[in-house]
Amino acid sequence: MAATRQHEAKPRQQVIAARRYRFHAVLALGAAAILFAGPSLGWKVSTIHLVGSAALYCVTVIGVNVVLGFAGQITLGPAATFAVGAYVGGVLSARYHWNPFLAIIPAVVLALVIGLIIGMPALRVGGFYLAMVTAIAALAVPSTVANLHSITGGSDGMSARQLSIGHHIISDATTFRIIVIATLLSAAVAANISRSAWGRWFRCLKVNEAGTSSLGVSVYQAKVISFAWSAAFGGLAGALFAPFELSIAPAQFGFDLSTAFFVALVVGGLGKAWAPVLGVALYYIAPEYLLPKSYIGLKEQLIFACLIIAVVVLIPDGLSATVQRLSTAVWRLIRGSPQGAREALVLSEPSVGESVIAAQPPEAPPIPAEEPSDGRSPEGRRDVAARTRRELPALLARAGSQDRTRPALAARDVVVRFGGVVALDGAALEVYAGQVTALIGPNGSGKTTLLNVCSGFQTPNAGSIELAGVDVTRTPSHRRAAAGLGRTFQQPIVFTDLSGAENVMAGEMNNRPSSVAAAFRLPSSRRHERAAAQRAEALLGALGVSHLVDRSASKSSVADSKILDLARALATDPCVLLLDEPAAGLGLDEVAVLEALVRATAQAGVAVLLVEHDVAFVGRIADRVVALERGRVIAEGTPAEVRSHPDVLRSYFGDVDLVRGSDEAEGRPAVAVEAEHD
Amino acid sequence: MVLFFQAVVSGLTIGAIYALVAVGYNVVYASTQVFNLAQGMLVMVGVMMTYEFREVMGWPTVGAIAGAVVVAGLINVAIERVCVAPLERTHGGVTTHLALPAFVTTLGASLVIVDAYEIIFGSQILPFHQYFNAVAFNIGGHKGVHVGRQQLFMVVAALVIAGAYHAFAKYTRWGLGLSAMAQNREGAALRGVPVAGARIVAFLLAGVISGLAGIAIAPVTFGDTTLGFNYALKGFVAMAIGGFGSTTGALVGGAVLGLSEAMLTTYGNDQYRIYASLMLLIVVFTLRPRGILGRQTIRTV
Numbered sequence: 001m002a003a004t005r006q007h008e009a010k011p012r013q014q015v016i017a018a019r020r021y022r023f024h025a026v027l028a029l030g031a032a033a034i035l036f037a038g039p040s041l042g043w044k045v046s047t048i049h050l051v052g053s054a055a056l057y058c059v060t061v062i063g064v065n066v067v068l069g070f071a072g073q074i075t076l077g078p079a080a081t082f083a084v085g086a087y088v089g090g091v092l093s094a095r096y097h098w099n100p101f102l103a104i105i106p107a108v109v110l111a112l113v114i115g116l117i118i119g120m121p122a123l124r125v126g127g128f129y130l131a132m133v134t135a136i137a138a139l140a141v142p143s144t145v146a147n148l149h150s151i152t153g154g155s156d157g158m159s160a161r162q163l164s165i166g167h168h169i170i171s172d173a174t175t176f177r178i179i180v181i182a183t184l185l186s187a188a189v190a191a192n193i194s195r196s197a198w199g200r201w202f203r204c205l206k207v208n209e210a211g212t213s214s215l216g217v218s219v220y221q222a223k224v225i226s227f228a229w230s231a232a233f234g235g236l237a238g239a240l241f242a243p244f245e246l247s248i249a250p251a252q253f254g255f256d257l258s259t260a261f262f263v264a265l266v267v268g269g270l271g272k273a274w275a276p277v278l279g280v281a282l283y284y285i286a287p288e289y290l291l292p293k294s295y296i297g298l299k300e301q302l303i304f305a306c307l308i309i310a311v312v313v314l315i316p317d318g319l320s321a322t323v324q325r326l327s328t329a330v331w332r333l334i335r336g337s338p339q340g341a342r343e344a345l346v347l348s349e350p351s352v353g354e355s356v357i358a359a360q361p362p363e364a365p366p367i368p369a370e371e372p373s374d375g376r377s378p379e380g381r382r383d384v385a386a387r388t389r390r391e392l393p394a395l396l397a398r399a400g401s402q403d404r405t406r407p408a409l410a411a412r413d414v415v416v417r418f419g420g421v422v423a424l425d426g427a428a429l430e431v432y433a434g435q436v437t438a439l440i441g442p443n444g445s446g447k448t449t450l451l452n453v454c455s456g457f458q459t460p461n462a463g464s465i466e467l468a469g470v471d472v473t474r475t476p477s478h479r480r481a482a483a484g485l486g487r488t489f490q491q492p493i494v495f496t497d498l499s500g501a502e503n504v505m506a507g508e509m510n511n512r513p514s515s516v517a518a519a520f521r522l523p524s525s526r527r528h529e530r531a532a533a534q535r536a537e538a539l540l541g542a543l544g545v546s547h548l549v550d551r552s553a554s555k556s557s558v559a560d561s562k563i564l565d566l567a568r569a570l571a572t573d574p575c576v577l578l579l580d581e582p583a584a585g586l587g588l589d590e591v592a593v594l595e596a597l598v599r600a601t602a603q604a605g606v607a608v609l610l611v612e613h614d615v616a617f618v619g620r621i622a623d624r625v626v627a628l629e630r631g632r633v634i635a636e637g638t639p640a641e642v643r644s645h646p647d648v649l650r651s652y653f654g655d656v657d658l659v660r661g662s663d664e665a666e667g668r669p670a671v672a673v674e675a676e677h678d
Numbered sequence: 679m680v681l682f683f684q685a686v687v688s689g690l691t692i693g694a695i696y697a698l699v700a701v702g703y704n705v706v707y708a709s710t711q712v713f714n715l716a717q718g719m720l721v722m723v724g725v726m727m728t729y730e731f732r733e734v735m736g737w738p739t740v741g742a743i744a745g746a747v748v749v750a751g752l753i754n755v756a757i758e759r760v761c762v763a764p765l766e767r768t769h770g771g772v773t774t775h776l777a778l779p780a781f782v783t784t785l786g787a788s789l790v791i792v793d794a795y796e797i798i799f800g801s802q803i804l805p806f807h808q809y810f811n812a813v814a815f816n817i818g819g820h821k822g823v824h825v826g827r828q829q830l831f832m833v834v835a836a837l838v839i840a841g842a843y844h845a846f847a848k849y850t851r852w853g854l855g856l857s858a859m860a861q862n863r864e865g866a867a868l869r870g871v872p873v874a875g876a877r878i879v880a881f882l883l884a885g886v887i888s889g890l891a892g893i894a895i896a897p898v899t900f901g902d903t904t905l906g907f908n909y910a911l912k913g914f915v916a917m918a919i920g921g922f923g924s925t926t927g928a929l930v931g932g933a934v935l936g937l938s939e940a941m942l943t944t945y946g947n948d949q950y951r952i953y954a955s956l957m958l959l960i961v962v963f964t965l966r967p968r969g970i971l972g973r974q975t976i977r978t979v
Contacts, residue, residue: 129918
């Protein structure tokens with residue numbers, strides 16, 4: 001890390017992030033100040049109650065945003081944790097005479113514990129399972145409350161105690177102000193998480209779980225942490241709800257409350273900082289003033305149900321992104337740029353959790369002409385390559401110090417069967433530090449399966465995988481990644497709502513902070529942020545794409561996305577790097593750039609293993625080539641040796657003699673295979 | 679002991695309906711990777727429309743049933759057209775990326791259906807005339823276990839419908855085309871499966887199955903707008919504990935859930951019913967995450 005310490009100036013990414021954060025903080029403080037003054041401005045009691053409970057709903061929705069908006073885990077259970085918080089707080093203060101402030105602590109803790117007991121088994125499975133289990137919990141909690149009627153007053157409900165200090169009872173207006181402060185703090189905590197390492201990992205989880213574990217992050221752990229935060233927010237909101245509303249009953253926490261929280265967030269905009277506020281304001285406050293009284297209730301719910309469909313279908317990034325687009329457009333119009341204003345209004349690419357490349361055909365246009373990257377011309381490319389070779393070794397400390405005499409990664413006699421199909425039948429390979437090893441073979445020969453066995457996404461039926469001489473066959477993928485096994489995927493993982501630097505920072509694993517440190521911006525988290533930002537900028541600089549640092553990744557081309565993906569894999573400081581079809585979908589110029597980057601990565605000491613169809617590319621880049629056919633290694637050696645190996649020729653062309661000898665003179669590929677479709 | 683066997687009988691009958699909802703989920707999921715939460719609502723649609731046609735408009739039972747099935751099927755097709763098909767454009771063409779937005783829109787559709795029905799029918803329980811009046815038989819004499827014709831009808835209906843779907847999926851060109859879509863959408867399209875049309879068929883089929891489930895259960899539950907979410911969740915539980923994507927799994931899961939609920943309510947009280955789902959899910963996810971009969975997923979990348 002000595003090299004990065006030379007940069008005294010704050011990394012650009014951090015300056016920008018801090019500026020953005022300050023802007024939103026000022027907005028939030030302004031909004032809170034208005035609410036804070038509300039009771040003194042003569043608001044009616046009913047208004048105070050409406051806004052106060054909306055603020056508490058908002059706190060719950062902030063929690064939903066962490067688990068659903070950031071991490072993409074669907075939960076329908078926030079009403080359950082909200083109810084647990086309300087009843088634990090309410091019962092402890094009203095029946096057991098706890099101080100209501102003190103009762104908040106066990107309320108949050110119990111909401112967290114119950115949330116985890118229900119959520120953890122479902123999080124193991126993933127998908128919709130969490131949604132349905134939490135939905136059932138949302139039904140079970142009110143019915144449990146009704147059953148325990150000696151303590152909770154059953155379905156008739158109970159009265160809770162107002163907040164107090166000693167014998168001094170705190171007024172409604174003050175309680176309201178406390179709620180406003182709690183909402184502001186919750187929003188700050190969520191915003192801190194969002195901009196921290198955990199926020200990036202949550203987003204990664206939403207886009208690609210395999211990709212997350214390839215960074216060295218346990219997918220399960222990350223899911224549980226995001227869920228735990230949402231449960232805690234729900235518990236806190238409930239604990240304040242009881243002393244504010246004063247009477248609570250199971251009917252208040254029914255299933256419709258859970259769906260309401262969900263709808264509010266989706267309409268507000270998944271993952272957006274202002275979504276909870278906008279969503280809740282629209283759901284709870286707007287109808288009071290906008291809809292005729294006869295509409296309150298069913299018709300209102302019907303309107304919202306239609307709205308949720310309309311929003312997801314028509315404006316997938318929700319209301320807050322729309323507000324943002326509108327305000328940007330107005331701002332640009334004021335500054336005299338109608339063209340820019342129009343651009344701001346155009347709906348950006350899909351944002352509900354997918355990589356940018358998914359929306360584009362593989363032959364999407366390369367980097368736009370007005371933005372030439374420095375690698376386009378042959379001379380420029382040489383300069384970039386020289387810079388990459390110069391700067392990369394300092395950024396890859398682990399790779400540089402590894403033992404080059406024994407294989408950094410070895411697969412031995414790997415057998416994988418899918419039902420009756422034998423995908424790998426005793427395949428073996430060794431990858432050495434400082435070398436590029438290429439894995440080639442026809443479609444269905446088991447290349448990707450072997451890569452998946454190496455990185456731990458596929459358990460072999462027999463055989464073993466060794467990483468730096470240590471058997472890792474039974475080690476989960478994220479532990480292998482942490483031990484120095486990086487990888488990229490056929491579809492690069494790009495977080496479209498983050499900048500290039502932030503994309504790369506997701507790979508920084510040194511001194512990772514706890515999520516609590518991240519939520520409260522403790523020194524350990526700040527140190528991590530700074531180091532990650534510095535390294536990300538240094539990496540992007542070394543790879544010749546400094547222009548991506550503060551550009552939104554949603555605007556990057558296929559080539560830039562691939563380089564971002566590579567940069568993030570390098571940010572994990574890998575000893576071994578697996579690249580799954582790195583050249584697929586790239587133009588010739590772009591392949592040349594990539595080639596230089598991969599060579600430099602190997603020269604920095606990384607053991608590179610790549611799967612590739614482009615045999616010309618393999619011939620130029622690889623030190624060693626391993627050819628697979630039907631799950632077996634049929635040839636191994638230098639590119640020239642493998643290319644002329646009779647078994648390889650037969651496997652690509654059948655028993656044809658014509659091919660032999662017609663190739664190398666022109667430097668054209670002897671074998672060209674079209675891309676696989678998986 | 680009679681109490682116990684009586685619980686077994688009522689558990690299996692209710693479980694049969696849960697299984698049908700689970701089959702409905704499977705039909706859509708298998709061909710589109712979309713989890714159509716509104717499946718449970720269509721059970722309610724089946725009940726309410728049969729009520730409307732038979733009890734209010736006085737149609738003959740068979741006509742009312744046919745009408746209700748048509749309505750349920752068409753509503754599900756409308757859901758596909760409005761809530762799922764447009765997502766391909768806005769969320770990119772990759773099937774797995776539709777999962778989250780489609781979950782949200784079908785939840786929205788569920789809320790639309792529930793609210794609309796509550797506006798139309800009100801929230802009171804609507805009485806329903808039995809399809810059959812006599813007791814079918816008593817096992818073990820007069821004081822023995824009572825099995826109603828209605829109960830037999832529910833179990834037989836579930837088995838027939840599930841069996842018919844299974845045969846359709848395994849042995850007909852259309853059924854195989856639908857399963858091919860689940861494996862590899864682009865591949866299926868290239869081999870001539872009309873992907874968009876097939877999805878409409880899948881939704882229609884699932885709507886019909888859930889509608890039939892509603893019709894089978896109507897004389898037991900009566901008409902009630904809370905039925906929808908209840909069956910949406912229970913059908914999911916049946917599918918999850920039985921195993922995603924398997925018809926047999928759906929039947930087993932439905933039976934296990936129905937029996938657990940019947941035991942809890944027979945020996946505890948009706949408030950405990952919901953714990954059956956919760957406990958089963960937690961236990962199954964912990965011990966066999968892919969369900970009792972579920973297969974482990976093969977490829978993650």
